[in-house]
Amino acid sequence: MRCMPVIAMQATLEPVKITIFSIPRIALKAHLTELLTQAAKAVAPEQADLAIVLERPKSAEHGDFATNLAMMLARPLKQNPRAIAESLINALPASHYVAKTEIAGAGFINFFLSPAAKHAVVRDILSKGNDFGRHSHGQKRKVQVEFVSANPTGPLHVGHGRGAAVGDCLCRLLDATGWDVTREFYYNDAGAQIDNLTLSVQCRCKGLTPDDPAWPEDGYRGDYIVDVANAYMAKEKIDAEDKHVIGAGDPDNTAAIREFAVAYLRREQDLDLRAFDVHFDVYSLESALYTEGKVEKTVQQLIASGHTYEQDDALWLRTTKFGDDKDRVMRKREGGYTYFVPDVAYHVDKWQRGFTRVINEQGADHHSTITRVRAGLQALDIGIPQAWPDYVLHQMVTVMRGGEEVKLSKRAGSYVTLRDLIDEVGRDATRYFLAARRADSQLIFDIDLARAHTNDNPVYYIQYAHARICSVLEQWGGDTSILPDTALAPLTTTHELALLQRLAEYPKTVETAAQELAPHIIAYYLKDLAGDLHSYYNAQQFLVEDEAVKHARLALVFATRFVLQSGLQLLGVNAPEKM
């Protein structure tokens, strides 16, 4: 059958009568590592410090765990790897958890776990419920995640949507791994873009259109500007997050227009985010950094640090000392500060609030700010680490509809907004599609696919797996509280073993996704898990006559349901009980 593997059976296999309540995957791995360490000590005492690597083979034929230890020892021992592998296996202590070992390929040692070891994960899940897969590695340390941070100059577009989906999932992942997460949104409500917004609204108030010769060159041309202008002229009341503004109705009152327009658009963005089920703990305003004197204070400290200089009537920061390719202007010739100055002040504020870990999720088109902000923080010399804060950058989103690209252009106003997507394809599908790709690769959002209620659509595929389980449990009608104590010995088919294996990988998957700040790993895992469930479902009946078999299978799918729920929750996607 298999191409010439040397099978070495363990001397003692029998007494698996031992009760295994819960063997986390990691403990199993540690157990095998210990066995190998002892074997290595016997075979190659000189190489005792060699790190033992155990990995999960891609193919089930290669067992549940494999090690390349024999290959690593081949060179120092000057022996054939397969011969070394045989010696290692002979020196391996017996274990209840190991059913079989074999040598394969160039000298891999494959481990096949006993059924009891594989079943353990079901008990583990059913005792922990939705907590299965959660870790406490974060030790309740504080982490702040800043994301979206759109300028209040227009509705959120798809790019912001990607930031919202990815950022929110990051928060959920960090929370699941034991961090104390603060979600923060930074509004750039000061500066030139807001002046431009104010001017654009004012022009609309006065009846100008973008086609008019008097229309400002960089003015915002979108129709939403008309809405803002109309609301202002109609003296509407805006209830924003932290203040209430009433339109003055006077086209010449620039200050009033500015305040109204910003409040109006902030409210719009808040509503969009709420519809996306994304919520923030803290909203920070750029304007507040000015009014509270934090910008000025930072500037004074930078000057005091000696890293600034005056040239051409402007104030410069010597960012080249901190890895930038050229120095940057801090205070412009006409007096105002450039954007990165309040941004540095903002990050000083974050640091002083005690966030030793900060993650900024933003579009890759803002990449250049990273060096500048970090340089400013380093120049202050207040003990901030060089690589602080962390950044997660997402690449551009291209929206496709009917096989054609829908162009994004904020200034032109003809772009797909986040709200458009939510309305058209639904919240779940939008969130899934925007979070299911690696952040640093460009994303093509296919509206037609996302809104398809067919098996093409991975969102429904996953949700359907969950709904199927719920349906089975409902038809069974029994009390699920008996399932955690069910004997699992009847679970022996390849479908069942595959599902058990997948479930056991969940905690590691969550940990990896959190560590790498990569929510898409969860999305892919869920697709695979749903696939295992669907295959199982089609291959075998769960509600069978034999009570022992039925209960064992129900325990397995019940456990699967918890993991599907937990994973979907990490993505912020619903787990419907019926579809």
Added chain:
RNA sequence: GCGGCAUUAGCUCAGCUGGAUAGAGCAACGGCCUUCUAAGCCGUAGGUCACACGUUCGAGUCGUGUAUGCCGCACCA
């Protein structure tokens, strides 16, 4: 020109600290509903992992170079 990201099946994309025969989904073709929801399953076909060198037992993965695409390179944000 400089910097960042990318390049894997016809299309959209995975591929964990280097490991065994590179994987899904869609599209194509062929099967499965008197049985727990066919929003599902099973099978077939589809590849010079952009290219070239290098590192080593072993490279899609690491290094250097080249090509192509996107993004950035303001006294905008």
